[in-house]
Amino acid sequence: MFVSYKWLQQYVDLTNITAKELADRITKAGIEVESVEVRNKGIQGVVIGHVLEREQHPNADKLSKCFVDIGEGEPVQIICGAPNVAKGQKVAVAKVGAVLPGNFKIKRAKLRGEESNGMICSLQELGVESKLVPKEYADGIFVFPSDAPVGADALELLYLDDEVLELSLTPNRADCLSMIGVAYEVAAILGRSVKLPAIELHENSESVHDYISVRVDTPKDNPLYVGRIVKNVKIGPSPLWMQARLMAAGIRPHNNVVDITNYILLEYGQPLHAFDYDRLGSKEIVVRRAKAGETIVTLDDVERTLTEEHLVITNGKEPVALAGVMGGANSEVCDKTVNVFIEAAYFNGATIRQAVKDHGLRSESSTRFEKGIDPARTKEALDRAAMLMAEYAGGEVIGGVVEVNTLQRKDVVVTITLDRINNVLGTTITKEEVAGILTNLQFTFTEENGTFTITVPSRRRDIAIEEDIIEEVARLYGYDNLPATLPVGEAKPGKLTPYQAKRRKVRRYLEDAGLFQAITYSLTNEAKATMFALETAEPIRLALPMSEERSVLRQSLVPHLLEAASYNRARQVENVALYEIGSVYLANGEHELPNEKERLAGVLTGVWHAHVWQGEKKAVDFYVAKGILDGLFALLGLENRVEYKQAKREHLHPGRTADMLLDGKTIGFIAQLHPIVQKQFDLKETYVFELDLEVLLKAEVDNIRYTAIPRFPSITRDIALVVDEHVVAGELQKAIIEAGGELLKDVSIFDVYKGDRLPEGKKSIAFALRYYDPERTLTDEEVTNVHEQVIKAVEQQFGATLRG
């Protein structure tokens, strides 16, 4: 909503308060003033001139030589390039010495040999936006009404000395979509009164009912419809002040009748529509839902196909307006219009919203209907429009109003105690202060023993309950005056849940292990949605995606981590280690919410560790990634419960993929990316993992219990076992541990060899076995006994031989 400071003064006294100050006060009281536009863009010395003579410039076809009276002695000669300049016009003249926007100084000049002492200005040259300039003056100078006083300040007449406040309205404050509504708000803030516009209507002796009848078929869509007829109007320009105010509010002037409807829309917030009565094609108005497939050509000359969801104004046969949104071209007021039917109605917001949405057509009118107008002012607005048409279009107002009124309006009455106000706000506001605020708001109320009974004016449709009144009091009392306290009452310590606490530890661990935390998008495309997923389900697709790339919810975090790695690689960041903790979404039937499962995933590529001047450089490989996960399992106390199993999964390297099992159940995978997929993502050798974080974090783990520090020496024996190359180390190790019994405390692998010194198809794995008894020093013999059992066991189970 654009509010002209100058226009606002018609309704509320703004003495001693500048536009800027007013803007600050309005903002502080709850409606944000986004900007205060100073309309004068640096103009000085532009006055009204009277074109006494106009001749063709002797040396230029497109220039005119004008003699203009500017109210200062002799008329001055001005060369003008506007095609529409003519003798007798009142025009805006930038005098010699004047300044136009952009610090453009007007000097005495010679144009094609003819002297020019000033410049006749178009509105654009005075800083008015082209889209606001009346069409007839779009390509030339602006012509003022003939009564414009010569020598007067043109800016003042055009309201270009004005300042415009742009209000950013929250949806509850539709009351401020009108000058009168803003006036009430400003009056409440400043503690001043509101002057409402005068309505003096002279009706003739005819009856409107002889001219027109109205029927509303769907009263729910249109609870109130009133109309008047003004006959014998003369279409012409509206008064300058009205045009100026419309332009200040961002509306282009058209003609007196249309301008008056727009003016009332701005003044009252009540949209009106003027029909050319003689072009209506009947003497009846029927408001009804459109028939499916019915069409209407609207004012913008677009043919629109309607559905049963759209409300139309018809002449009993065909639509003449898309109700509340835009009039029809067939009944539009034009230069030849003589008799006007003015419609003022209250349409249901939801109905109008539907039409706006379906036709992509939002207008000043529809915006107000959508947000809700004050039906108590509908008739008043109609009367004032009729009055203005009589006054400024020379019309004659036919007696009476046609009306269909099914409104059921009840006054909203709110009762609230002073205590309640203070208890909710934490304030000590007095009864008198509350009464003062309600008075300034012009709410009628009674007060008895601290209980206020308030009748809410119909313009404030946002106020219905106690809390609304509390808000009114608070905002006008001033939030700066609100004390700052802390809640009193039972104090309980806040803390993280065990899950949340563990999750934080996991993050820290992974970061300290060298991975950066990534956050990627949950929405992806159909193909990526199920890639790498530990569990898959029917993809969950958005009803109305913005792009195919963001249309389906992900089932794995890996694809977007790969994209992130790829994004980095494309920017010369070759060494990437990222992890993400986030949800995947698994459908659970159409009517149920999906299962959201928290996953942990990672991507590693490039060099893992480099210390170049000491000759250290280690590329990421499977075991780098695995080591990080081993550490994670150890952190969570699960290291002995997790097992890696060779696996095959789609998109992953068939020989370098492992599933991870916790207590025998699969909880994730770790793998090298399949070279084909690697290429798709434009990556080099890359490793990925994904784990079911919830299972990991919810696994029950014993508390830490101290075990005694070894007091006796341990004995370590190494063995190198030659086995078939398909035997995996984990199995061997398991067998060793089993055979080693209680005394075997620790088994570690220190060498793996495959090559020339062994037979084809064989490999050797070397283990270090540490034996220890917490009660005593072991003898060599005891250890040898156990050790031989170990060797026997692996010989039997794997055909292992000791490497010589």
Add this chain to the structure above:
Amino acid sequence: MKERLQQLQQEALEKIEQANDLKALNDVRVAYLGKKGPITEVLRGMGALSPEERPVMGALVNEVREVIQTALEARQATLEQAEVEKKLAAEAIDVTLPGRPIRRGNHHPLTRVIEEIEDLFIGMGYTIAEGPEVEKDYYNFEALNLPKGHPARDMQDSFYITEEILLRTHTSPVQARTMEKHQGRGPVKIICPGKVYRRDNDDATHSHQFTQIEGLVVDEHIRMSDLKGTLREFARKMFGEDRDIRFRPSFFPFTEPSVEVDVSCANCGGHGCSVCKGTGWIEILGAGMVHPNVLEMAGFDSKKYTGFAFGMGPERIAMLKYGIDDIRHFYQNDVRFLQQFNRV
């Protein structure tokens, strides 16, 4: 004989002093104190002395031996010390060469901000509530006083999956769910961080996915001044002890009264600068008193209970705190961006 001893002592001390390494020193020891050395010789010659002279001379011999022995030890210590120093000098390294780097990742800046806020409110007695990102229309809108047909819940603004299920547009549904779980009994004191989704085109200031943190306190006698005090506490801990806050009236369907909350600009201290666009204040929160409809729908008696709620955007806070200029950075995961948040 006595003269001979004194002469030997003199000679030995000189040679000890001249010995430049441990081997030379050992030669001196062998030469003077060895079995074939001159002092041993003197001792052998003692047989020729009278019984009265023998003890006197014996004592003198021991004295000389002791002097030489002490000198030898002292010299040995000095030489050993020199040898160690020489060895260490040879072992000197260039301490300015780079150390073996420790590879270290770090929190995403949003997590950094979110955890800081979480900890701050945990310190004030809050717990952290989480809820689903794919949410029922009921919890996302209806339970928050946004009935069907409300302009603020246009299809165009939300990612719907079916008519009843959508990606949550704010973290407020967690409030509704938590209140419901409390079955009408307070106190409720939670903050809810999480991802939210809106139908926006991604650009420098918009992201179709972003994060939010909401807070909710419901109890008997909760006042709007408590909201102000709580948020002032938050602002000071988050942005600096000399920060102040102000409330500006606003509108949200789920709170009444509703306010927008500004924090005095940390960059200029409130005098006005480019960060705060000259106003001295930066908007960081929306807040208000929980709307009675919201309380009632969640099973709380709005005559008995009041509450406040607030919501903020970690992206915005991170952008302010770290001077980040484009919201897309948070979701591109450029390592050169992420690694800037690697220290205290």
